[in-house]
Amino acid sequence: xxxxxxxxxxxxxxxxxxxxxxxxxxxxxxxxxxxxxxxxxxxxxxxxxxxxxxxxxxxxxxxxxxxxxxxxxxxxxxxxxxxxxxxxxxxxxxxxxxxxxxxxxxxxxxxxxxxxxxxxxxxxxxxxxxxxxxxxxxxxxxxxxxxxxxxxxxxxxxxxxxxxxxxxxxxxxxxxxxxxxxxxxxxxxxxxxxxxxxxxxxxxxxxxxxxxxxxxxxxxxxxxxxxxxxxxxxxxxxxxxxxxxxxxxxxxxxxxxxxxxxxxxxxxxxxxxxxxxxxxxxxxxxxxxxxxxxxxxxxxxxxxxxxxxxxxxxxxxxxxxxxxxxxxxxxxxxx
Numbered sequence: 001x002x003x004x005x006x007x008x009x010x011x012x013x014x015x016x017x018x019x020x021x022x023x024x025x026x027x028x029x030x031x032x033x034x035x036x037x038x039x040x041x042x043x044x045x046x047x048x049x050x051x052x053x054x055x056x057x058x059x060x061x062x063x064x065x066x067x068x069x070x071x072x073x074x075x076x077x078x079x080x081x082x083x084x085x086x087x088x089x090x091x092x093x094x095x096x097x098x099x100x101x102x103x104x105x106x107x108x109x110x111x112x113x114x115x116x117x118x119x120x121x122x123x124x125x126x127x128x129x130x131x132x133x134x135x136x137x138x139x140x141x142x143x144x145x146x147x148x149x150x151x152x153x154x155x156x157x158x159x160x161x162x163x164x165x166x167x168x169x170x171x172x173x174x175x176x177x178x179x180x181x182x183x184x185x186x187x188x189x190x191x192x193x194x195x196x197x198x199x200x201x202x203x204x205x206x207x208x209x210x211x212x213x214x215x216x217x218x219x220x221x222x223x224x225x226x227x228x229x230x231x232x233x234x235x236x237x238x239x240x241x242x243x244x245x246x247x248x249x250x251x252x253x254x255x256x257x258x259x260x261x262x263x264x265x266x267x268x269x270x271x272x273x274x275x276x277x278x279x280x281x282x283x284x285x286x287x288x289x290x291x292x293x294x295x296x297x298x299x300x301x302x303x304x305x306x307x308x309x310x311x312x313x314x315x316x317x318x319x320x321x322x323x324x325x326x327x328x329x330x331x332x333x334x335x
Contacts, residue, residue, distance in 0.1 A: 001035065008039035015142050016047065020115060023142055027117050030134045033286070041134055048140035051083075052260050053275075055161035057151040057187065058171030063197040067171065067243035067252075068150050072108055074246075074253045075146055081113040083144040085135050087152050088120055115139065133164055133279040162190035163274040167259045169193045169252075170236075172211065174204040188215065191236040192259050199240040199248060212238045288326070297325045 011029070014022030029037040056064050056071075068084060075082040108114040117135065132149060139147050151161050162168045170191035188194065194215065196208045215236055237255055241248035260268075292301050304321050307313035313321075 004035035005039045008036045009043065011036065012040045012043045012141075015138065016044070018112075018143075020112065023115065023138070024117070026138055027135055030131050030138065031119060033131065037134070041137065044138055044141040048137040049272075051136075051140035051144050052146045052167065052256070053136050053140075053149060053165045054146060054256055055149045055151065055165030055168045056171065057161045057168065058195075058197075059173075059187075062171040062173045063243050064150050064171055067195070067197055067241060067249070068148050069107070070241075070243045070246050070249045071148060071253060072114055074249050076108075076111065076114065078253075080145040081143060082146045082148065083115040083139040083142075084117065084148045084150065085132055085139070086116065086118045086150045087132060088118055115142075115144065133275060133282070136164070160278070163271075163278040165275075166268055166271050167192045167256055169195055169256070171195050171197050172207065173198050174201045174207040188236075189234070191215075192234065193252070193255055194236045194238045195252060196238065196240045197243055199242040200245070204240055208238050208240050288323075291326055292322050300325055 008029075011022045011026045015026050026037070026040055029040065056068055058064055065086070068086070072082055072084065108116065117139075119132065119135065136147050136149065149161060149165055168190050170187055170193070172194065174196060188211075194211055196204050196211065198204065215238065239248060239252055239255060241252055243249065291297070301322060304313065304318050308315055308318045
């Protein structure tokens with residue numbers, strides 16, 4: 001543990017000082033959930049909290065990677081440092097991923113104020129990798145003003161990015177589906193901004209007009225009052241961009257900055273509380289699974305799972321028995 005702590009301190013100090021290789025190695029440690037990563041996060045997390053985390057999500061083919069590249073160019077015109085966490089789908093068999101987003105953004109490889117990190121989802125659902133939140137915190141601590149999080153191509157229920165970002169941008173493309181499909185509960189409901197990309201295609205303005213009409217929020221009588229846990233309905237702005245040419249991208253960046261500044265009803269605070277909740281519960285779940293799989297519990301856990309496979313035990317009872325194993329586990333040293 002002492003070696004891990006020393007290595008973590010070395011990497012954390014170097015990353016904050018601007019060493020991009022150290023930052024890359026630290027992010028690799030985070031993806032692999034190593035002791036070095038945990039020790040480094042304990043040091044770096046208090047330095048985070050200043051960056052604006054922007055989630056970019058939408059269905060496959062809506063042009064997320066092209067739009068992210070265009071946003072990088074616009075942010076850099078303003079002299080602001082920007083980082084990208086691009087999540088790619090991974091093979092359910094090998095766990096590997098092509099990580100093609102890094103290929104698409106090679107034009108910025110020589111800019112020291114741009115850092116692009118591709119991450120494989122590794123089977124994690126919701127459009128993100130399980131370590132995306134930790135990676136964003138590290139990039140935040142390293143001094144990036146904006147962190148763009150590009151999800152994998154998502155469906156209507158894969159909305160985890162909303163709990164990981166301060167501003168959620170949902171992309172749609174014209175003529176990709178009927179109007180009813182576009183407004184089904186899920187993806188559009190978490191949007192702070194809705195972007196109709198590929199605005200040079202026929203029907204783009206019509207799609208944007210339809211979305212504006214559809215996304216009129218219902219009256220929020222009592223929503224958000226004391227004792228009422230219901231979220232306030234969002235009233236997202238709808239914009240049109242053509243990422244391939246850059247058209248509409250300055251307006252999109254301006255809208256993102258307006259959302260960052262206009263926190264009249266505590267939306268940013270709620271977003272950060274949701275992010276903290278998601279991060280902490282993910283760690284709790286991972287640690288519980290790790291402890292159940294330790295040698296002292298492995299045989300009992302395997303027997304319980306075999307009982308479920310044989311339909312001799314239902315999954316709920318099995319979960320209760322696995323949790324009960326932790327109460328029987330001998331106290332761990334130092335706890």
